[in-house]
Amino acid sequence: MVLALFPPSPTPTIFRLRARAATNGLTADTSSYAQDASFIKRAASLADNSAGLTSPHPNFGCVIVSPGAPGKIAGEGFLYAQGTTPAEVAAVEAAGELSRGSTAYLNMEPGDCHGDDSAISALVKAGITRVVVGMRHPLCHLRGAGIRALRSEGLQVDVLGEDLRSKIFEDALKSCRMVNAPLLYRAASRVPFSVLKYAMTLDGKIAASSGHASWISSKLSRSRVFELRGRSDAVIVGGNTVRRDNPRLTARHGGRHVPARIVMSQTLNLPEVANLWDVTEVPTIVVTQRGANRSFQRLLAAKGVEVVEFDMLNPRDVMEYFYDRGYLSILWECGGSLAAPAISAGVIHKVYAFVAPKIIGGKHAPTPVGELGMVEMTQALDLIDVSYEQVGPDMLISGFLQPIPDLAPVIPSVDETYAIDPSVAEFESKIIFFYKTWDPYGAFSNFSHHPIHMSDDSGNYVTWQSVEHYYQANKFVGGDDPMAEEYLNAIKSAASPEEAARLGRRLQRQHPELARPDWDSVKVDVMYNALKCKFSMYPHLHSMLLSTAGSVLVEASPHDLFWGGGRDGEGLNYLGRLLMKLRSEFLGEPSESSEETCLAF
Ligand SMILES: NC(=O)C1=CN([C@@H]2O[C@H](COP(=O)(O)OP(=O)(O)OC[C@H]3O[C@@H](n4cnc5c(N)ncnc54)[C@H](OP(=O)(O)O)[C@@H]3O)[C@@H](O)[C@H]2O)C=CC1
Numbered sequence: 001m002v003l004a005l006f007p008p009s010p011t012p013t014i015f016r017l018r019a020r021a022a023t024n025g026l027t028a029d030t031s032s033y034a035q036d037a038s039f040i041k042r043a044a045s046l047a048d049n050s051a052g053l054t055s056p057h058p059n060f061g062c063v064i065v066s067p068g069a070p071g072k073i074a075g076e077g078f079l080y081a082q083g084t085t086p087a088e089v090a091a092v093e094a095a096g097e098l099s100r101g102s103t104a105y106l107n108m109e110p111g112d113c114h115g116d117d118s119a120i121s122a123l124v125k126a127g128i129t130r131v132v133v134g135m136r137h138p139l140c141h142l143r144g145a146g147i148r149a150l151r152s153e154g155l156q157v158d159v160l161g162e163d164l165r166s167k168i169f170e171d172a173l174k175s176c177r178m179v180n181a182p183l184l185y186r187a188a189s190r191v192p193f194s195v196l197k198y199a200m201t202l203d204g205k206i207a208a209s210s211g212h213a214s215w216i217s218s219k220l221s222r223s224r225v226f227e228l229r230g231r232s233d234a235v236i237v238g239g240n241t242v243r244r245d246n247p248r249l250t251a252r253h254g255g256r257h258v259p260a261r262i263v264m265s266q267t268l269n270l271p272e273v274a275n276l277w278d279v280t281e282v283p284t285i286v287v288t289q290r291g292a293n294r295s296f297q298r299l300l301a302a303k304g305v306e307v308v309e310f311d312m313l314n315p316r317d318v319m320e321y322f323y324d325r326g327y328l329s330i331l332w333e334c335g336g337s338l339a340a341p342a343i344s345a346g347v348i349h350k351v352y353a354f355v356a357p358k359i360i361g362g363k364h365a366p367t368p369v370g371e372l373g374m375v376e377m378t379q380a381l382d383l384i385d386v387s388y389e390q391v392g393p394d395m396l397i398s399g400f401l402q403p404i405p406d407l408a409p410v411i412p413s414v415d416e417t418y419a420i421d422p423s424v425a426e427f428e429s430k431i432i433f434f435y436k437t438w439d440p441y442g443a444f445s446n447f448s449h450h451p452i453h454m455s456d457d458s459g460n461y462v463t464w465q466s467v468e469h470y471y472q473a474n475k476f477v478g479g480d481d482p483m484a485e486e487y488l489n490a491i492k493s494a495a496s497p498e499e500a501a502r503l504g505r506r507l508q509r510q511h512p513e514l515a516r517p518d519w520d521s522v523k524v525d526v527m528y529n530a531l532k533c534k535f536s537m538y539p540h541l542h543s544m545l546l547s548t549a550g551s552v553l554v555e556a557s558p559h560d561l562f563w564g565g566g567r568d569g570e571g572l573n574y575l576g577r578l579l580m581k582l583r584s585e586f587l588g589e590p591s592e593s594s595e596e597t598c599l600a601f
């Protein structure tokens, strides 16, 4: 579907009224339109700061502008990572008293996940009177809810393309879509957003005939690649690239986030020693054909490399699997023989080609894309929204293979669904799956943004940013070694639940001697106490849990076979079980594990 920047208004009466109110008020003239557009662009560019960190959630930015100083920003903020302070909360805190009577600019409507309305209530409590929204939330169960909530509190909400229509907003709207393009593609195509990146010579080769490939592009271009890696959840290559290049695939200069590495290999005829098998800092996942080279699978498992088998190893099935695992964005750094089936399968959305001013020749030298089965030039795939940028001596050409999806007509909102088929009940399933925090029951996840107050050994109440922070840190409780305490504190202050999980797992893997020796026998109780605290502290979560009575709760993690239900239902689903146990306890059925370690409100 081609992106329509300003489609005809779906509910003309309401929108026309609102547009009139806007033209009579603050946004009456071109200069105020231009100001709105420029602050929305600023919100989008702030949101981009967290690329790679929010997966699979959207990137949010918020800018506050006071009527007393129309051209100036009073406060701004962005969501650093899922589970951290919302952009709106950060922005009103930064603006302080200047927020009263001000306008807030948001690149995207806040997603009121699982009753966490902190973003909306921050704007309301701060006295914001007008909110300009770049785009509605793309997910059907969230779309429109934030806008409705703000309007019901009496705030004027102007949405670009609906209430504010002018060519001036085209660029601003585009920047909002760009900053969350991975999310839009993911939601529309149900695979992670995938970027194919390669470096080639001017005569179109990605290696010499011998297979030697380092280095085609310049150092500056490679720094850009590190940055691209830092914005991705994983980097993927094929088996041949592992054999030829022995790559590391780390984001050396990208800072911050380091993506996982994925190797696609049918044969598993791979070297026993390779940089990618060193998983001390970054995990590697090898995806392969079911039954391939079992002894090599055991060798990889012994090194800590995860192996996932597929009945038929192909790019689409692999991408659907990583979608289920919650991946938002993947960088393909493979050679042409894997790039071609990935393009044919329609899983590649964007291309970055670094072209170096070099000629290597060679009839059989590898090229970036293998056989696509096209015979006439008219069949060639045209890139959309193409950019050209000189990077040192190289030229970087990038563009989309598929248009940015316009989700509005693709996925109807819950309200729209009711209008089409009133018999559709929102959550009528007898099995309730939850996993990522933005899912309808996402609040059941350990990663949801709900701080808990737990008592420590001395009976003092300590605040933990999330259940996951508490759970991971508990791995290092009670040891005599000061390092254990240091690790505990590092996990406690991790910036997001994901970072707490990564840190906790890594430190436990690297320093098993510092983790508590009885961890395996106490971890279920640790989790239960934390869950009990969370669901006692937040009345809306308590009600949500009770509302599921009669349903089976399953954490839909395809890879965690202990806490989750697994890919084919083979997981133990301990998280779902603990929540059901807690639900029974709340419903008055007796429970064995009910130590009062939590400060409930
Ligand atoms: N300049 C650049 O940007 C880059 C250059 N290169 C160079 O390219 C060359 C390697 O290219 P190439 O062999 O294409 O790259 P890859 O190794 O990236 O891809 C091919 C391999 O992918 C695995 N594979 C898994 N599933 C499939 C599938 N459905 N279809 C095809 N392959 C699948 C196979 O591994 P297995 O055989 O183990 O089963 C296959 O050999 C090397 O010389 C390398 O240096 C590579 C990446 C980037």
Ligand SMILES: Nc1c(N[C@@H]2O[C@H](COP(=O)(O)O)[C@@H](O)[C@H]2O)[nH]c(=O)[nH]c1=O
Pocket: 198, 199, 213, 214, 215, 216, 217, 221, 222, 225, 237, 241, 245, 246, 247, 248, 249, 250, 333, 334, 354
């Ligand atoms: N040759 C080539 C690239 N090759 C890609 O980079 C990988 C090596 O990454 P690393 O081990 O982390 O340095 C290699 O396997 C291949 O996927 N990339 C580029 O930006 N420019 C280049 O000239």
